[in-house]
Amino acid sequence: MQIDHASIEAHLPPFIDDLMDDLAELVLADAKEFCPKGETGDLAESLRHEVNDGIFRVGSDLPRAEWVENGTPPHVIRPRNAKALFWPGAEHPYGQVNHPGTKAQPFLRPALWIKREAP
Template identity: 50%
Template sequence: MGSGVRIDPSARAHVDAAVSDWLENTIGVAILSDARSLVPKRSGRLHDSLRAEVHDKVLRVGSLDCNYATDVEMGTAPHVILPRNKKALSWPDADHPVARVNHPGTAPHPYLRPALFQRRIA
């Protein structure tokens, strides 16, 4: 009766390592490459901030330090811009300083979702 299959206890570690390696060096590289090719490039800061990393067999692709990454991907609703440290806002070519600006919002420019949903042949 006891003719069960024995599996080496270290097999799980080998499988986990292989899965993490595949996620990072195959899928992660492909998604990151596509995201970098799709991201709008004004200054290049967002493009250069994109990373792919794997922790506990979970792949994360995105920007860790670019605070407007989500705004580019999803767009923004109309909003008011107020000064933070001064009494008024001013910029080059402005006619005069202003107390507030009614920003019309920005259109979305998806780069992560199209990269993620790209069909990939293994």
């Protein structure tokens, strides 16, 4: 018996992409469930998945998705389009603010790490 490698190589990638798409949808659903909803839920709604060449990706195109997932270190916030920062409730305008950073709220990694059974 001979194995037709060309036939296997021709038929395997679409099967793998279908399998990865099924897995990506499961991870996506869990990521949306685990994602902090905040006031609008827009971060969870921004989550998408894609499959290319047997590799799946789940994520968001919102820059803050990374900040929520990984947290942020303490940092200085300076005005960009004004001379000072001011917000409702502030005592006065500020030239800069020392932000204490934010605690990580992982939602993508926990969704990926869940043990799953093969279909």
